Amino acid sequence: MPTLDHYLVLSAVLFAIGTAGVFLRRNVITILLAIEIMLNAVNLTFVAFGRALGSSDGQIIVFFVITVAAAEAAVGLAIVIALFRHRESLNPDTFTTLKW
Amino acid sequence: MIPFYLFGAVAVTASLLVIGQRNPIYSVLLLITSFGALAGLYVLLDAPFVAAIQIIVYAGAIMVLFLFVVMLLNAPHEDTEEDLARGIAAQSSAKGTLAPDTRWAPAPGVRVFGASLATLFVLEVVWALTRRGGESGEFARAPVTSVGAIGRSLFTDYGFAFEVTSVLILVAMVGAVVLARRERPSAAKAEPGVGRPHGRHPERA
Amino acid sequence: MTPLLVAQLVLTLFVFVMLLNSAAAMVYMERKVAALLQQRVGPYLVGPKGLLQPIADVVKLMFKEELRPAAADRFLFALAPIISATAAIAAFAVVPFGAETTFFGLLDEPLRLQVADVNVAMLVLFAIASMSVYGIVLAGWSSNSKYSLLGGLRSSAQMISYELSYGLALASVLLLANSLSLADVVDRQAGSWFVVLPRWHVFLQPVGFVVFMIAGIAETNRAPFDFPEAEQELVAGYHTEYSSMSFAMFFLAEYINMVTVSAVATDLFLGGWHGPFLPASLGWIWFLIKVGAILFFYVWMRWTLPRFRYDQLMTFGWKVLLPVAVVNLIVTAAGVLYFGL
Numbered sequence: 001m002p003t004l005d006h007y008l009v010l011s012a013v014l015f016a017i018g019t020a021g022v023f024l025r026r027n028v029i030t031i032l033l034a035i036e037i038m039l040n041a042v043n044l045t046f047v048a049f050g051r052a053l054g055s056s057d058g059q060i061i062v063f064f065v066i067t068v069a070a071a072e073a074a075v076g077l078a079i080v081i082a083l084f085r086h087r088e089s090l091n092p093d094t095f096t097t098l099k100w
Numbered sequence: 101m102i103p104f105y106l107f108g109a110v111a112v113t114a115s116l117l118v119i120g121q122r123n124p125i126y127s128v129l130l131l132i133t134s135f136g137a138l139a140g141l142y143v144l145l146d147a148p149f150v151a152a153i154q155i156i157v158y159a160g161a162i163m164v165l166f167l168f169v170v171m172l173l174n175a176p177h178e179d180t181e182e183d184l185a186r187g188i189a190a191q192s193s194a195k196g197t198l199a200p201d202t203r204w205a206p207a208p209g210v211r212v213f214g215a216s217l218a219t220l221f222v223l224e225v226v227w228a229l230t231r232r233g234g235e236s237g238e239f240a241r242a243p244v245t246s247v248g249a250i251g252r253s254l255f256t257d258y259g260f261a262f263e264v265t266s267v268l269i270l271v272a273m274v275g276a277v278v279l280a281r282r283e284r285p286s287a288a289k290a291e292p293g294v295g296r297p298h299g300r301h302p303e304r305a
Numbered sequence: 306m307t308p309l310l311v312a313q314l315v316l317t318l319f320v321f322v323m324l325l326n327s328a329a330a331m332v333y334m335e336r337k338v339a340a341l342l343q344q345r346v347g348p349y350l351v352g353p354k355g356l357l358q359p360i361a362d363v364v365k366l367m368f369k370e371e372l373r374p375a376a377a378d379r380f381l382f383a384l385a386p387i388i389s390a391t392a393a394i395a396a397f398a399v400v401p402f403g404a405e406t407t408f409f410g411l412l413d414e415p416l417r418l419q420v421a422d423v424n425v426a427m428l429v430l431f432a433i434a435s436m437s438v439y440g441i442v443l444a445g446w447s448s449n450s451k452y453s454l455l456g457g458l459r460s461s462a463q464m465i466s467y468e469l470s471y472g473l474a475l476a477s478v479l480l481l482a483n484s485l486s487l488a489d490v491v492d493r494q495a496g497s498w499f500v501v502l503p504r505w506h507v508f509l510q511p512v513g514f515v516v517f518m519i520a521g522i523a524e525t526n527r528a529p530f531d532f533p534e535a536e537q538e539l540v541a542g543y544h545t546e547y548s549s550m551s552f553a554m555f556f557l558a559e560y561i562n563m564v565t566v567s568a569v570a571t572d573l574f575l576g577g578w579h580g581p582f583l584p585a586s587l588g589w590i591w592f593l594i595k596v597g598a599i600l601f602f603y604v605w606m607r608w609t610l611p612r613f614r615y616d617q618l619m620t621f622g623w624k625v626l627l628p629v630a631v632v633n634l635i636v637t638a639a640g641v642l643y644f645g646l
Contacts, residue, residue, distance in 0.1 A: 002104040007145070009228050010108045014115055016221050021119030023214065029124050029170055033131050036162070037115050040138055043154075051145045056245040059150045060254055066157050067265050071272035073162050077169045078279035084173050085282075125381070125446065132439070152428035160435025164442070164465060171446055171458070247425060247485055 007048035014041035028080050028090050032073065039069045103144055111137035124170045128163055135159040149247045317420050324394055328560040329359035331600065338604045366556075369549040374449055377546065381447035386547065386554035389440030393561040396433040399426040400568045401488045403578050403589035419488060426487040427475050430569060434471070434524065438464050440558065441526075441543050448546035457543035459615055460526055466622040467523035467530075473630035474517035477510055477637045478573045487569070491577030505576040512633045514574045518599075519626060521566035523618070525559060528607035532615045567599035568592075575599075 014037060021034025043062045050058015080090070087094050114134035118127045135158050142151035254262055333348070333356065340347025348355030373382055401419035423429055438461045445457010482490040490506075497503045507514045523530040547555060571577060575595050578588030613621065 002101060002144070005228065006104060006108075007141070009225060010111070010141075012221075012225065012228075013112055017112070017115045017119060020218075021115075025119055027124060029166065029173075030119065030127055033127055033166065034119055036131065036158075037118065037134070040135065040158075043150075044138060044141060047142055047145050047147050047150055051147065056250050056253055059147050059245065059250055060258055062147075062150050063153060063250075063254070064258075064261060064265055066153060067269065070157060070162050071269050073165060074272050074276040075279065077165060078276035081169060081173065081280045090173065125378075129381075129439075129443075148423070148425045149428070152425055152432050155432035156428065156435050160432065160438070161465065164438055164461065167439075167442060168458070168461075171442075171454070248483075 004048055004052045007044060011041045011044040011048070014038075014044065026091050026093065028083070028092055029077075031092070032076050032080070035076075036069065036073065039065060103140065107137045107140040107144070110134070111141070125167070128166050128170060131166075132159045132163050135163070146245070149250055313420075320397060320420055321394065324397055324561050324564065325557070327564050328557045329363065331560040331563065332359045332362055334600065335604050335607075338601065339608045342605070342608045363553070366549055366553040371549040371551065372546070374546050376449040378447040378449070381443050382546075383551075385440050385444035385447060386551045386558070387440075388443065389437060389558035390554040390561075392433050392437035392440060393558040393565065396430055396437075396565045397561070397568065399423055399429050399487060400565065400572060401491060401577070402568065402592050404586060406586045424484070424486045427479060427485045430487075431468075431472055431475065434468065435465075437558070437562065440555075444547070444555070445543040448543070450546055452545045453543050456545070459532065460543055463526070463530065463532075463615075463618060463622070464524055466619060467520045467626070470516055470622065470626045470630040471520035471524060473627070473634050474513045474520060475573070477513040477630075477634050478506055480634070480637050480641050481506060481509060487572050491572050491579070494576040495579045503576055503579065503581075505574060507574040510574065510633070510637065512629065513637070514570070516626060516630045516633060517570055517574065518602075520630075521570060522603065522606065523622065525562040525566055527559070527563065527603060529610040529612045530618055531607075532612055532618055563600060563603055564596065567596045567603070570599055571595040 018034045018036075018038035018041060021037065022031050025031055025034065043065055046058045046062050046065070048058075050056065050061075083095060084090060111134050114130045114137065118130045118134065121127065121130075135154060139151040139154045139159075142148070142154060336358065337347045337355070348358040351357045351361045373379070398420040441464070442457050442461040445453045445455075445460070448454070448457075478490060479485060482493050484490065494503070494505050502508060522528075543555075571592060578592040580588065580591030580594075583590060
C-alpha cells in the first residue's frame, strides 16, 4: 500500500523536474509549462497530507491553487503574446534590454 | 500498489518529456497526460472531486489556453523534410533544446551549482526511500469527505478566500484581455468608414 | 469470475456495441428525416426502405484510401480522431439507462444499468466533455491546412464557450437533486404530481432545460451552431484533410456525442427511465423513446434552421446564454432555499 512517504517522494521528484525545466529551457512557453508542473507537485502534496490527516482542508486548498494557477497562466500567456509581438521570439534571452 | 506506481511512472515520464523534447505542442500534450496521471493519483487518495476538477479546469481549460497560444504564435515546430530540402532554416531564435545553445553560454559557476543541486536532490531521495521508522505510515481510516462536505467547508470556513479568488479571476481576465490586445495606430482610428480600400482594383475604389 | 463481474463485463460490451450501432442508426434517421422534411424520399435502394444504408456507408468509408497530407504532423494527425472517438464513447460510461435489475433472477443482487456507478458522475461527464475539445483542435492543427486550422480553432473556441452554460445548467439540476450522481437525479424524478404530471425536472426547470439543450447542440457542433464545419465557408472545417476510417471516427464521435447529450438530458430533465404503464425493469424502453425524441429534435433543428454566423454564435453564447444560465442558477437556489423544492 502506498504510504504518505511514497506520495511525498513522487511530489518531490515532480517538483524537481519542474524546477529543472524552468532553469534549462529556452522557450518561454515551456518555462510556463514547467511552472505548472511545479504547481501540480504541490497539489499532490496537499492532497496527500489532507488524506493522511483525515481532513478535507487539503482538497480545498488544492481547489484554490488550481484557480490561482489558471489566473496566472492566463496573464502569463497574455504577456508572452505581447512580448512575441515586439520581438518575434520566444527565447527569454532576447529580452535583455534591462541588463546593464 | 500497482496503480500508484503506474500513475507515478506516467506522471514522471511525461513531465520529463515535457521539459526534454523540442516541440511545444507535444510538450502541452504530454503535460495533459501528466495531469491525467495525477488525477488518477488523486482518486487513489480518496479525492474524486479534486481529480475531476483537475481534469476539467487544468487539463480541459488551462491547457487549451496554452495550446491556443502555441498555435497562435506558431511556436516553431521541427522542420519538415520539405523545409530542410529547400534549405529554409527554422526560426532558430526560439528553438529550445537541452543541447547547449551557442548563444547561451552560462556563467562558469552555474553548471557546478546545478550539478551540486541535482546531486543533493538524488541523495535526499535515496535517503527518504531507504530510512526505516518515522511516524508517517499507512493512511488512517479517514472519514470519507464527500463533495457536500467540501462545499460546506468552502463556503463557510473558506468563504473569504472564495470571494477573493473570484475577484482574482476577474482581474486576471481583464488583465489578459488588455495585455494581449493589438496596438492600433491612432491614425486609423480617426478615419471613418471601412479603412483600406478592398476589391480587385483598390486604386479605383 | 462471479456472476456480478460477468454481468458487468457483458454490460460494458453491450453499451459499447450499442453506441456504435446508435451512430449507424443516426446516420439512417438523419437522412430519412432530412428527406421527409425536404419532401423527397431519401435512401430507399439499399435494403427494404433503405434500412441497410448505414452498412453501405460504413463499407464505403472502409474501402476509401487513407490519406495523409505530406506536411501534416504524423502522430497528431493519427491521434486526433482517436481522442474524439474515445472521449465520445467514454462519456457514456457514467450515464445510467435503466433501473436496477437482476436480469430475470440470474444475479443475486440487482445491478444498475450503468457501466460505472460513480458518485461524482456529473463531474466526470463534464471532464470528458472537456477532453473532446482536444480531438478537434489537434485535428485542425495537425492537418497543416488553413481551412482545418480555422475550423479547428473556431470549433474549439465555440465548444469551450458553451461548456460554461452547459455546466451551469448541470449545476441547477444539481441544486434540485442534492447529489452529483446521475442515478440519484433520475430516482428523484419518479412518481408524479396530481397523478397526471410526472415529477420531471423539466417542469421545475424549463429555462434550465432550454439552456442545456442549446448548449448541448453547440457542444456537439451541430446546426445551427455548425459554422466551423460549414461547407460553404470552410470546406469541411477541422476534418477537411481526413478520409476513410479517420473521417469515420470523427463522424462517429459527432453522432455518439449527440446520443450522449440526449441521454444526459433525458436523465437530468426528462425523468430517465420512469414512465407510465411499464414496470420499472422495462424502464429502458421509456429511456430509448425519450432519447429518440430528443435526437429527432436535433435532426429537425439541423434541417430547419439556418446556421449562425460565427460572431453571432459567440455573442449568443457569452452575452445571452451565459447570463440566462446564471440567473437560472440563482433563481433555482432561491427556490430550493425558500420553497424546499
